[in-house]
Amino acid sequence: MTYTLNRRGLLKASGAAALVSGLAMPSILRAQGQTVKIGVLEPLTGNLAYNGTQCAAGAKFAADAINAAGGIKSMGGAQIELVVVDAQSRPEIAASAVDTLAEAGVVAFTGASASALGLASSQAAAKYDLAQVFSIGTAETIVERGLPNVFRFTPGVNKCTSVALENLKQLNAAAGNPVKTAAIVHEDGPFGSNMAKIMAEQLPQQGIEVVETISHPTPHRDFNNIALRVKASGANMLIPSNYLNEYTLMARALRQQRAELMAIYSILGGAASNIKFVRENNDVAQYVMDCNHWYDPSKPESQALAASVAQAGLDLTYDVMVSYATIQVIADALERGASTDRKAIIQTLAASTFDGSIMPYGPTKFVNGDNVNSQPVNTQIRGEEIELVFPEQYATAEPVFPIPREG
Incomplete structure (x- = not known):
């Protein structure tokens, strides 16, 4: 049409x-x-x-x-x-x-x-x-x-990934380097696969071991097995890169499987910088961070x-x-x-x-x-808002890392 x-x-x-x-x-x-x-x-x-x-x-x-x-x-x-x-x-x-x-x-x-x-x-x-x-x-x-x-x-994905890695390094160091392990979940197309390859090569240089890498097609409807694999890996942090629908289903499955994560740190996450995701899935969206396009x-x-x-x-x-x-x-x-x-x-x-x-x-x-x-920027979901947290000259809020624990 x-x-x-x-x-x-x-x-x-x-x-x-x-x-x-x-x-x-x-x-x-x-x-x-x-x-x-x-x-x-x-x-x-x-x-x-x-x-x-x-x-x-x-x-x-x-x-x-x-x-x-x-x-x-x-x-x-x-x-x-x-x-x-x-x-x-x-x-x-x-x-x-x-x-x-x-x-x-x-x-x-x-x-x-x-x-x-x-x-x-x-x-x-x-x-x-x-x-x-x-x-x-x-x-x-x-x-x-x-x-x-x-x-x-x-x-592109190379620049987004390099900026995301540098910002992650700063965040983790400022918090005392609590994140030691990571799981990567990505769509199996050109951008997701390339991102996963770069992360697998460069995260160990920051002292973060990649303990699981999982690809999936788009569309993909059931993330329960993926969530179970992330949980079983014992990863401190999840790094997802996929589109809106898949990201949403993944986040819900992680909550249902009670996967305990210090951080969800997205790179070009289809939902992580999307107010629709925040509005419709507010409980699972909190403190999710993303390196993505933003004005x-x-x-x-x-x-x-x-x-x-x-x-x-x-x-x-x-x-x-x-x-x-x-x-x-x-x-x-x-x-x-x-x-x-x-x-x-x-x-x-x-x-x-x-x-x-x-x-x-x-x-x-x-x-x-x-x-x-x-250049990409880092955003973070806080309450019902998407805040820009990196770089500092554009920031609307201070980053929170790792995810605060309830109680």
Whole structure:
């Protein structure tokens, strides 16, 4: 399914599911005057539908803000139209959906909530000289293929893991190094497998022994056996890396099996930085820490986005944040290049020094398609809130490590 949005198509309904139904309205909304089309390729259905609809919402909020501020000024105030296509949580559909975007006349696109989807879509987009600015795509293979149309604005698994390890080292040392052993649970796709490999190599250098490593497919419905294996391992700490549904089921199973852990320290955890998980599983969510994507909450535009998300009745998740930011990056390239030529946009993106996004990054610098000035942050669930705890200059709360024991 393909949907076209402009800023007149304001979202009136609440919730991510309502966004999908709103997009699915049969009428095509068109902006007045000159327009420029940007694609949004996300999984609006299937097991990644929540993440995909959140990303689609983030893209819409960004387009609304840019259009309200005068559009692409170097192109006579051209208004952004979003062409939104459903990847259906399936790589082969993500690849074929690129044909739809190209035929619709998009000049670039963002997507696609998961590395497997983005790997497929960016490969398909190369034949059209169509730039893909990744909303989420942490697998290093994304930027290792040498495709000139690939731009990963957010950090990959290597950077996320290295930052997470350094922050963990500081946390553990400050607490007297109570954590000696760890279990790793990860999805068996490119990003989870790569993360587990890096952790297995580097944790022992911090004096932390990896006593169990467990992979699982996505989707996966029963985590009881995995929870029992984690419990039996005697691990002080669990390091999970998986998507929202699997993370939620895993956390519940750990509670049911009474697995005693000093810490749950996630790296790119699908639920650990997700307010939906906090709201619906508050008892099992407390003190869970994550190293993941997050915006700079001190920026006025971040605060405006948070207000817009709340007004729309949506969840403020990193999916919304990073998709908002990737539309900003594409719009900046259009502003600087003053062209809708696809090859010209690729060249302009490759030379980007954009420093106006909502993310806590330095100026954009793409090296082989990878933004080397991106950085993840550490969050922690406290009560009903997700607090930013690392790095200190962005922190909204002090980290608590290890998990306090009741009584």
